[in-house]
Amino acid sequence: MKSIYRLKKNYQYNYVYKHAQSVADKNFILLYCTAHSNPSKIGFSVSKKYGHAVQRNRIRRQMKAAVSAFAPQIVAGYNLVLIPRKKEAYNYGDIADSVGKLLQKAGLTQ
Protein backbone atom coordinates (compact mmCIF):
# COMPACT_ATOMS: atom_id res chain seq x y z
CA MET A 1 0.00 0.00 0.00
CA LYS A 2 1.59 3.22 -1.15
CA SER A 3 2.09 6.03 1.27
CA ILE A 4 0.11 8.52 -0.87
CA TYR A 5 -3.07 6.65 0.09
CA ARG A 6 -2.43 7.27 3.80
CA LEU A 7 -3.26 10.09 6.18
CA LYS A 8 -0.07 11.80 7.29
CA LYS A 9 -0.71 14.76 9.54
CA ASN A 10 -2.11 15.20 12.97
CA TYR A 11 -4.57 17.84 11.73
CA GLN A 12 -5.95 15.37 9.20
CA TYR A 13 -6.63 12.87 11.96
CA ASN A 14 -8.17 15.54 14.18
CA TYR A 15 -10.48 16.63 11.34
CA VAL A 16 -11.68 13.06 10.88
CA TYR A 17 -12.23 12.59 14.61
CA LYS A 18 -14.32 15.77 14.81
CA HIS A 19 -16.46 15.37 11.71
CA ALA A 20 -16.66 11.64 11.21
CA GLN A 21 -19.47 9.19 10.97
CA SER A 22 -18.65 5.76 12.29
CA VAL A 23 -19.44 2.12 11.74
CA ALA A 24 -18.16 -0.70 13.92
CA ASP A 25 -18.29 -4.38 14.59
CA LYS A 26 -16.69 -6.43 17.37
CA ASN A 27 -13.22 -6.17 15.80
CA PHE A 28 -12.83 -2.65 14.43
CA ILE A 29 -14.13 0.89 14.43
CA LEU A 30 -14.15 2.69 11.07
CA LEU A 31 -14.43 6.48 11.03
CA TYR A 32 -15.05 8.24 7.71
CA CYS A 33 -15.82 11.72 6.46
CA THR A 34 -15.99 13.45 3.09
CA ALA A 35 -12.86 15.14 1.79
CA HIS A 36 -11.31 16.34 -1.42
CA SER A 37 -8.88 13.49 -1.62
CA ASN A 38 -8.78 11.41 -4.75
CA PRO A 39 -8.26 8.56 -4.26
CA SER A 40 -9.50 8.24 -0.66
CA LYS A 41 -6.93 8.24 2.10
CA ILE A 42 -6.87 6.00 5.14
CA GLY A 43 -5.01 6.13 8.47
CA PHE A 44 -4.49 3.53 11.14
CA SER A 45 -4.52 4.26 14.86
CA VAL A 46 -3.49 1.66 17.44
CA SER A 47 -3.72 2.65 21.09
CA LYS A 48 -0.97 2.01 23.58
CA LYS A 49 -3.53 0.02 25.54
CA TYR A 50 -3.41 -2.60 22.79
CA GLY A 51 0.03 -3.87 23.87
CA HIS A 52 3.71 -3.31 23.45
CA ALA A 53 5.40 -2.16 20.27
CA VAL A 54 5.69 -5.56 18.60
CA GLN A 55 1.98 -6.32 19.02
CA ARG A 56 0.95 -2.84 17.86
CA ASN A 57 3.16 -3.06 14.77
CA ARG A 58 1.74 -6.48 13.92
CA ILE A 59 -1.91 -5.46 14.06
CA ARG A 60 -1.17 -2.31 12.07
CA ARG A 61 0.59 -4.28 9.33
CA GLN A 62 -2.25 -6.78 9.15
CA MET A 63 -4.78 -3.94 8.84
CA LYS A 64 -2.72 -2.40 6.06
CA ALA A 65 -2.58 -5.70 4.21
CA ALA A 66 -6.35 -6.15 4.53
CA VAL A 67 -7.16 -2.61 3.38
CA SER A 68 -4.80 -2.81 0.42
CA ALA A 69 -6.69 -5.88 -0.77
CA PHE A 70 -9.87 -3.73 -0.97
CA ALA A 71 -8.13 -0.55 -2.14
CA PRO A 72 -9.20 -0.62 -5.83
CA GLN A 73 -12.89 -0.80 -4.84
CA ILE A 74 -12.92 2.14 -2.40
CA VAL A 75 -14.90 5.20 -3.54
CA ALA A 76 -12.92 8.41 -3.92
CA GLY A 77 -13.47 11.54 -1.84
CA TYR A 78 -13.27 10.22 1.70
CA ASN A 79 -10.81 10.14 4.57
CA LEU A 80 -10.93 7.04 6.76
CA VAL A 81 -9.45 6.02 10.12
CA LEU A 82 -9.40 2.39 11.24
CA ILE A 83 -9.05 1.48 14.91
CA PRO A 84 -8.83 -2.02 16.45
CA ARG A 85 -11.10 -2.86 19.38
CA LYS A 86 -10.10 -6.24 20.77
CA LYS A 87 -7.03 -6.70 22.90
CA GLU A 88 -6.40 -10.30 21.89
CA ALA A 89 -4.41 -11.31 18.84
CA TYR A 90 -6.26 -11.36 15.53
CA ASN A 91 -5.93 -13.79 12.69
CA TYR A 92 -5.80 -12.42 9.21
CA GLY A 93 -8.94 -14.10 7.87
CA ASP A 94 -11.17 -12.39 10.46
CA ILE A 95 -9.52 -9.06 9.79
CA ALA A 96 -10.12 -9.24 6.05
CA ASP A 97 -13.79 -10.24 6.58
CA SER A 98 -14.42 -7.45 9.07
CA VAL A 99 -12.79 -4.78 6.98
CA GLY A 100 -14.76 -5.82 3.90
CA LYS A 101 -18.05 -5.80 5.79
CA LEU A 102 -17.39 -2.45 7.40
CA LEU A 103 -16.49 -0.81 4.10
CA GLN A 104 -19.69 -2.18 2.55
CA LYS A 105 -21.79 -1.08 5.54
CA ALA A 106 -20.43 2.46 5.26
CA GLY A 107 -21.22 2.46 1.54
CA LEU A 108 -17.68 3.18 0.50
CA THR A 109 -17.21 0.30 -1.94
CA GLN A 110 -18.22 0.32 -5.55
Add this chain to the structure above:
RNA sequence: GAGACAGCCAGACGGUUGCGUGGGGCAACUCACGAGGAAAGUCCGAGCACCACAGAGCAAGAGUGCAGGCUAACGGCCUGUGGAGGCGACUUCAAGGAAAGUGCAACAGAAAUAUACCGCAGCUAACGCUGUAAGGGUGGAAAUGCAGGGUAAGAGCCUACAUACGUCUUGGCGACAAUGCGUACAUGUAAACCCCACUCGGUGCAAGAAAUGAGACCAAAUGCCUGCUCGGCAUCUCGACAUAUUCGCUGGACGCUAUUGGUAACAGUAGCGGUAGACAGAUAACCGUCCAAUACAGAACUCGGCUUACAGACUGAACUCUUAC
Protein backbone atom coordinates in the same frame (compact mmCIF):
# COMPACT_ATOMS: atom_id res chain seq x y z
C1' G B 1 24.05 -39.32 39.85
C1' A B 2 24.38 -34.31 41.72
C1' G B 3 26.77 -29.79 40.85
C1' A B 4 30.45 -25.48 39.52
C1' C B 5 32.68 -22.23 35.48
C1' A B 6 33.10 -19.97 30.54
C1' G B 7 30.92 -19.09 25.80
C1' C B 8 27.55 -19.25 21.50
C1' C B 9 22.68 -19.41 18.75
C1' A B 10 17.96 -16.70 18.96
C1' G B 11 14.56 -20.92 13.45
C1' A B 12 16.38 -22.42 8.16
C1' C B 13 15.24 -22.97 2.87
C1' G B 14 11.78 -22.12 -1.26
C1' G B 15 7.31 -20.00 -4.09
C1' U B 16 3.32 -16.00 -5.27
C1' U B 17 1.59 -10.90 -4.07
C1' G B 18 3.32 -6.28 -1.58
C1' C B 19 6.43 -2.12 1.60
C1' G B 20 11.05 1.48 2.73
C1' U B 21 15.91 3.45 1.09
C1' G B 22 19.62 3.71 -2.64
C1' G B 23 21.54 2.73 -7.83
C1' G B 24 20.30 2.13 -13.25
C1' G B 25 16.58 3.42 -17.00
C1' C B 26 12.80 8.63 -21.12
C1' A B 27 9.40 5.07 -19.33
C1' A B 28 7.46 0.28 -18.37
C1' C B 29 10.59 -1.91 -15.20
C1' U B 30 14.89 -3.90 -12.90
C1' C B 31 19.11 -4.71 -9.27
C1' A B 32 21.06 -4.31 -4.17
C1' C B 33 20.25 -3.74 0.95
C1' G B 34 16.57 -3.53 4.89
C1' A B 35 15.66 -4.15 13.44
C1' G B 36 18.19 -6.57 18.68
C1' G B 37 21.01 -9.36 22.30
C1' A B 38 18.81 -6.86 24.86
C1' A B 39 16.81 -2.17 19.75
C1' A B 40 13.92 -1.86 26.54
C1' G B 41 14.96 0.95 31.36
C1' U B 42 17.47 5.92 30.74
C1' C B 43 21.26 4.24 35.67
C1' C B 44 26.58 5.88 34.46
C1' G B 45 30.61 7.39 30.88
C1' A B 46 32.05 9.72 26.14
C1' G B 47 31.64 11.77 21.03
C1' C B 48 28.86 15.69 18.56
C1' A B 49 26.12 20.60 18.75
C1' C B 50 24.86 25.38 21.02
C1' C B 51 25.60 28.56 25.21
C1' A B 52 32.48 32.13 25.15
C1' C B 53 37.33 29.12 23.75
C1' A B 54 34.16 25.83 28.58
C1' G B 55 36.50 30.36 31.48
C1' A B 56 38.61 32.63 36.85
C1' G B 57 37.43 33.12 42.20
C1' C B 58 33.98 32.22 46.34
C1' A B 59 29.83 29.64 48.22
C1' A B 60 26.52 25.72 47.68
C1' G B 61 25.28 21.02 45.62
C1' A B 62 25.94 16.07 43.48
C1' G B 63 28.74 11.63 42.87
C1' U B 64 32.56 7.94 43.96
C1' G B 65 35.29 5.24 48.17
C1' C B 66 40.24 -2.00 49.65
C1' A B 67 45.04 -2.55 46.18
C1' G B 68 47.33 -2.84 41.42
C1' G B 69 46.25 -2.78 36.34
C1' C B 70 42.98 -2.06 31.61
C1' U B 71 40.22 1.68 28.99
C1' A B 72 38.92 7.62 25.05
C1' A B 73 36.31 7.71 29.67
C1' C B 74 33.39 5.55 33.55
C1' G B 75 30.03 4.41 39.13
C1' G B 76 32.60 -0.33 33.90
C1' C B 77 36.11 -4.62 33.27
C1' C B 78 40.40 -7.90 34.90
C1' U B 79 43.77 -9.93 38.57
C1' G B 80 44.57 -9.90 43.64
C1' U B 81 43.70 -8.57 49.35
C1' G B 82 40.19 -8.85 53.37
C1' G B 83 35.04 -10.26 55.12
C1' A B 84 30.72 -13.63 54.33
C1' G B 85 28.66 -18.40 52.24
C1' G B 86 29.58 -23.55 50.45
C1' C B 87 32.20 -30.58 52.24
C1' G B 88 34.12 -28.81 47.51
C1' A B 89 34.73 -26.91 42.33
C1' C B 90 33.55 -21.92 43.33
C1' U B 91 30.30 -17.75 44.48
C1' U B 92 29.49 -13.04 46.62
C1' C B 93 30.30 -7.88 49.15
C1' A B 94 28.48 0.81 48.29
C1' A B 95 34.84 -2.91 51.75
C1' G B 96 37.81 4.94 53.92
C1' G B 97 37.16 7.42 59.02
C1' A B 98 33.26 6.13 65.31
C1' A B 99 40.51 8.31 69.08
C1' A B 100 37.71 15.81 65.03
C1' G B 101 32.81 17.06 66.53
C1' U B 102 27.22 16.66 66.84
C1' G B 103 22.93 13.57 66.91
C1' C B 104 20.09 8.94 67.68
C1' A B 105 19.57 4.02 70.33
C1' A B 106 11.80 3.16 71.18
C1' C B 107 10.12 -0.93 74.49
C1' A B 108 12.30 -4.09 78.07
C1' G B 109 15.98 -3.88 81.88
C1' A B 110 18.72 -2.11 88.39
C1' A B 111 21.86 0.08 84.76
C1' A B 112 22.69 1.84 77.57
C1' U B 113 28.38 4.28 78.13
C1' A B 114 27.47 4.01 82.40
C1' U B 115 25.67 0.56 86.69
C1' A B 116 24.78 -3.09 91.07
C1' C B 117 18.31 -5.49 91.29
C1' C B 118 18.61 -10.69 92.78
C1' G B 119 23.01 -13.07 94.14
C1' C B 120 28.24 -14.61 96.28
C1' A B 121 31.80 -13.66 100.41
C1' G B 122 33.64 -11.08 104.99
C1' C B 123 32.18 -8.24 109.42
C1' U B 124 27.75 -7.55 112.63
C1' A B 125 23.12 -9.75 117.91
C1' A B 126 20.30 -7.19 114.15
C1' C B 127 19.54 -3.00 110.91
C1' G B 128 23.28 -2.64 107.85
C1' C B 129 28.49 -1.73 106.08
C1' U B 130 32.49 -3.44 102.95
C1' G B 131 34.41 -6.35 98.83
C1' U B 132 32.97 -8.52 94.09
C1' A B 133 31.06 -9.03 88.96
C1' A B 134 31.26 -16.17 89.00
C1' G B 135 25.93 -16.99 88.16
C1' G B 136 20.50 -15.13 87.15
C1' G B 137 17.16 -12.12 84.44
C1' U B 138 16.16 -7.82 80.08
C1' G B 139 17.92 -6.51 75.45
C1' G B 140 20.21 -6.21 68.89
C1' A B 141 24.17 -4.62 72.21
C1' A B 142 25.88 -5.30 79.47
C1' A B 143 33.58 -4.26 80.76
C1' U B 144 36.63 -10.44 75.24
C1' G B 145 35.54 -16.21 75.13
C1' C B 146 36.92 -20.81 77.30
C1' A B 147 39.96 -24.06 80.56
C1' G B 148 43.31 -24.34 84.66
C1' G B 149 45.52 -21.82 88.76
C1' G B 150 44.40 -18.35 92.44
C1' U B 151 40.96 -16.22 96.30
C1' A B 152 37.08 -15.10 102.12
C1' A B 153 34.17 -14.72 97.58
C1' G B 154 35.77 -13.05 93.07
C1' A B 155 38.27 -10.54 89.19
C1' G B 156 43.41 -10.82 82.70
C1' C B 157 44.98 -11.04 89.13
C1' C B 158 48.41 -15.15 86.66
C1' U B 159 49.03 -19.02 82.66
C1' A B 160 47.80 -21.86 77.89
C1' C B 161 44.73 -21.50 73.44
C1' A B 162 41.75 -18.06 70.77
C1' U B 163 39.92 -12.69 69.77
C1' A B 164 40.93 -7.39 69.21
C1' C B 165 44.35 -3.24 69.10
C1' G B 166 49.39 -1.17 68.96
C1' U B 167 54.38 -1.99 67.49
C1' C B 168 59.40 -4.17 65.60
C1' U B 169 61.29 -7.34 61.84
C1' U B 170 60.61 -10.14 57.35
C1' G B 171 57.88 -10.89 52.56
C1' G B 172 54.91 -8.20 48.85
C1' C B 173 54.80 -2.38 43.75
C1' G B 174 50.46 -2.40 47.03
C1' A B 175 45.87 -3.82 49.64
C1' C B 176 47.91 -7.02 53.26
C1' A B 177 50.17 -11.50 55.44
C1' A B 178 53.55 -14.18 58.93
C1' U B 179 56.65 -14.45 63.41
C1' G B 180 57.96 -11.95 67.97
C1' C B 181 56.82 -8.27 71.87
C1' G B 182 53.28 -5.25 74.50
C1' U B 183 48.23 -4.01 75.88
C1' A B 184 42.87 -5.71 77.16
C1' C B 185 41.78 0.84 76.97
C1' A B 186 38.12 2.41 73.90
C1' U B 187 29.03 -0.10 72.68
C1' G B 188 26.55 0.40 67.96
C1' U B 189 25.10 3.57 63.92
C1' A B 190 28.42 7.40 58.59
C1' A B 191 22.71 3.33 53.30
C1' A B 192 22.26 9.95 60.31
C1' C B 193 24.67 14.90 59.92
C1' C B 194 29.68 15.03 59.19
C1' C B 195 35.39 14.50 58.29
C1' C B 196 39.16 12.93 54.65
C1' A B 197 40.63 11.86 49.44
C1' C B 198 39.25 12.22 44.31
C1' U B 199 35.78 13.82 40.27
C1' C B 200 31.95 17.12 38.21
C1' G B 201 30.10 24.28 33.96
C1' G B 202 24.86 23.93 31.68
C1' U B 203 21.53 22.02 28.03
C1' G B 204 20.45 17.66 24.97
C1' C B 205 19.55 15.97 17.77
C1' A B 206 12.49 18.56 20.03
C1' A B 207 20.76 20.03 20.36
C1' G B 208 21.61 23.02 16.35
C1' A B 209 22.65 25.01 10.97
C1' A B 210 20.88 26.87 6.15
C1' A B 211 17.26 28.78 2.90
C1' U B 212 12.08 30.88 2.36
C1' G B 213 7.29 34.37 3.70
C1' A B 214 4.93 38.71 6.38
C1' G B 215 5.27 42.98 9.52
C1' A B 216 8.24 46.40 12.37
C1' C B 217 12.69 49.21 12.92
C1' C B 218 18.32 50.95 14.72
C1' A B 219 17.47 52.20 20.18
C1' A B 220 19.23 50.87 25.12
C1' A B 221 17.89 47.58 27.08
C1' U B 222 16.84 42.44 27.10
C1' G B 223 18.33 37.47 27.13
C1' C B 224 22.10 33.63 28.08
C1' C B 225 26.56 31.57 30.68
C1' U B 226 22.23 27.05 37.52
C1' G B 227 23.71 31.29 43.23
C1' C B 228 27.31 35.72 44.10
C1' U B 229 31.69 38.57 42.20
C1' C B 230 34.40 39.09 37.74
C1' G B 231 34.74 38.39 32.73
C1' G B 232 32.10 37.70 28.30
C1' C B 233 28.57 36.49 24.26
C1' A B 234 24.13 37.26 21.25
C1' U B 235 20.94 40.93 19.13
C1' C B 236 13.80 42.78 16.48
C1' U B 237 8.99 40.24 16.38
C1' C B 238 5.47 36.99 14.33
C1' G B 239 3.63 33.15 11.15
C1' A B 240 3.93 28.49 8.39
C1' C B 241 -3.16 24.15 11.06
C1' A B 242 2.07 22.91 18.02
C1' U B 243 6.93 18.58 14.72
C1' A B 244 6.53 22.96 7.12
C1' U B 245 11.50 22.13 3.73
C1' U B 246 16.79 20.74 3.31
C1' C B 247 20.93 19.44 6.30
C1' G B 248 22.43 17.29 11.01
C1' C B 249 21.75 11.17 9.52
C1' U B 250 25.39 7.40 9.72
C1' G B 251 32.62 4.93 8.29
C1' G B 252 32.93 4.33 13.50
C1' A B 253 37.46 4.72 20.30
C1' C B 254 33.65 -0.35 13.56
C1' G B 255 33.31 -5.70 13.15
C1' C B 256 35.44 -10.72 12.00
C1' U B 257 39.72 -14.06 11.47
C1' A B 258 44.86 -15.17 12.33
C1' U B 259 49.13 -14.13 15.09
C1' U B 260 52.47 -11.73 18.97
C1' G B 261 52.83 -9.79 24.20
C1' G B 262 50.15 -10.28 28.88
C1' U B 263 47.61 -14.91 34.45
C1' A B 264 43.59 -11.76 32.60
C1' A B 265 40.89 -7.33 31.25
C1' C B 266 43.35 -5.54 27.04
C1' A B 267 47.04 -3.86 23.49
C1' G B 268 50.07 -4.31 18.82
C1' U B 269 50.51 -6.27 13.70
C1' A B 270 48.45 -8.50 9.16
C1' G B 271 44.31 -9.86 6.12
C1' C B 272 39.13 -9.57 5.04
C1' G B 273 34.19 -7.16 5.35
C1' G B 274 30.83 -2.84 4.04
C1' U B 275 26.35 -3.39 7.70
C1' A B 276 18.66 0.32 8.33
C1' G B 277 18.41 5.71 8.18
C1' A B 278 12.47 6.62 8.39
C1' C B 279 9.42 11.44 9.80
C1' A B 280 1.72 8.83 10.89
C1' G B 281 7.39 6.46 10.69
C1' A B 282 9.47 0.61 6.07
C1' U B 283 9.93 -6.63 7.27
C1' A B 284 3.58 -7.93 5.77
C1' A B 285 -0.24 -11.59 3.60
C1' C B 286 -0.92 -16.65 1.81
C1' C B 287 1.49 -21.45 1.21
C1' G B 288 5.14 -25.68 1.08
C1' U B 289 9.47 -28.63 3.22
C1' C B 290 12.66 -29.61 7.58
C1' C B 291 12.43 -29.31 12.99
C1' A B 292 10.94 -31.53 19.77
C1' A B 293 9.72 -26.26 19.78
C1' U B 294 9.98 -20.87 18.91
C1' A B 295 10.96 -17.08 24.26
C1' C B 296 11.76 -11.91 25.52
C1' A B 297 10.80 -8.38 22.26
C1' G B 298 10.74 -3.34 17.15
C1' A B 299 16.09 1.27 15.35
C1' A B 300 14.72 7.21 15.64
C1' C B 301 22.02 11.24 16.42
C1' U B 302 26.08 7.63 17.51
C1' C B 303 29.31 4.64 20.57
C1' G B 304 31.38 2.01 25.62
C1' G B 305 29.18 -0.18 29.91
C1' C B 306 25.42 -1.36 33.79
C1' U B 307 20.47 -3.05 35.01
C1' U B 308 16.02 -5.57 33.79
C1' A B 309 13.05 -9.47 30.43
C1' C B 310 13.90 -14.18 27.93
C1' A B 311 11.29 -20.52 25.32
C1' G B 312 14.49 -24.01 23.68
C1' A B 313 18.92 -26.01 22.38
C1' C B 314 24.42 -26.40 21.66
C1' U B 315 29.80 -26.14 22.70
C1' G B 316 34.40 -26.06 25.65
C1' A B 317 38.19 -27.06 29.46
C1' A B 318 37.63 -32.21 31.36
C1' C B 319 36.80 -28.55 37.27
C1' U B 320 34.22 -30.49 42.15
C1' C B 321 31.42 -33.89 45.37
C1' U B 322 28.94 -38.64 46.21
C1' U B 323 28.09 -43.82 45.03
C1' A B 324 29.60 -48.38 42.54
C1' C B 325 33.41 -51.23 40.12
Add this chain to the structure above:
RNA sequence: GGCACCAUAGCCAAGUGGUAAGGCAGAGCUCUGCAAAAGCUCCACCCCCAGUCCGAGUCUGGGUGGUGCCU
Protein backbone atom coordinates in the same frame (compact mmCIF):
# COMPACT_ATOMS: atom_id res chain seq x y z
C1' G C 1 12.92 10.85 21.38
C1' G C 2 14.54 13.71 25.88
C1' C C 3 13.80 15.71 31.03
C1' A C 4 11.27 15.76 35.70
C1' C C 5 7.68 14.04 39.46
C1' C C 6 4.21 10.78 42.15
C1' A C 7 2.20 5.98 44.50
C1' U C 8 -0.39 5.37 52.41
C1' A C 9 -8.10 2.19 53.91
C1' G C 10 -13.42 2.34 48.76
C1' C C 11 -12.24 8.30 48.30
C1' C C 12 -9.29 12.82 50.22
C1' A C 13 -4.95 12.63 52.78
C1' A C 14 -1.02 13.64 57.62
C1' G C 15 3.18 11.07 59.04
C1' U C 16 11.37 13.26 62.90
C1' G C 17 13.97 5.43 61.56
C1' G C 18 10.65 3.05 67.34
C1' U C 19 2.29 1.10 68.33
C1' A C 20 0.28 4.21 60.78
C1' A C 21 -3.05 10.93 62.77
C1' G C 22 -7.58 12.78 60.80
C1' G C 23 -12.02 13.53 57.55
C1' C C 24 -15.84 11.39 54.09
C1' A C 25 -17.96 6.59 52.82
C1' G C 26 -19.14 1.46 54.67
C1' A C 27 -20.34 -2.38 58.73
C1' G C 28 -21.87 -3.31 63.87
C1' C C 29 -23.68 -1.48 68.65
C1' U C 30 -26.06 2.45 71.91
C1' C C 31 -30.05 5.98 71.74
C1' U C 32 -35.63 5.99 69.41
C1' G C 33 -42.25 3.63 68.90
C1' C C 34 -39.37 3.90 63.84
C1' A C 35 -35.82 6.95 61.47
C1' A C 36 -32.34 11.18 61.18
C1' A C 37 -28.70 13.53 64.14
C1' A C 38 -25.25 12.27 68.05
C1' G C 39 -21.86 8.81 70.63
C1' C C 40 -18.75 4.21 70.74
C1' U C 41 -16.27 0.23 68.08
C1' C C 42 -14.37 -2.00 63.54
C1' C C 43 -12.09 -1.58 58.53
C1' A C 44 -4.19 -0.89 56.01
C1' C C 45 0.77 -6.81 52.96
C1' C C 46 2.00 1.91 53.52
C1' C C 47 2.59 -0.35 44.71
C1' C C 48 6.25 -4.88 44.28
C1' C C 49 11.32 -7.29 45.13
C1' A C 50 16.05 -7.05 47.45
C1' G C 51 19.72 -4.52 50.78
C1' U C 52 21.52 -1.28 55.21
C1' C C 53 19.97 -1.25 60.40
C1' C C 54 18.56 -4.27 66.71
C1' G C 55 14.28 -2.21 64.03
C1' A C 56 12.17 0.57 57.50
C1' G C 57 5.82 3.74 55.37
C1' U C 58 10.49 6.68 56.03
C1' C C 59 17.29 5.37 54.04
C1' U C 60 19.74 2.82 49.37
C1' G C 61 19.33 -0.11 44.72
C1' G C 62 16.18 -2.53 41.05
C1' G C 63 11.20 -3.20 38.97
C1' U C 64 5.71 -1.95 38.01
C1' G C 65 1.94 1.59 37.19
C1' G C 66 0.58 6.67 36.54
C1' U C 67 1.21 12.18 35.76
C1' G C 68 3.50 16.60 33.88
C1' C C 69 6.95 19.47 30.83
C1' C C 70 10.28 20.16 26.32
C1' U C 71 9.20 22.59 19.03
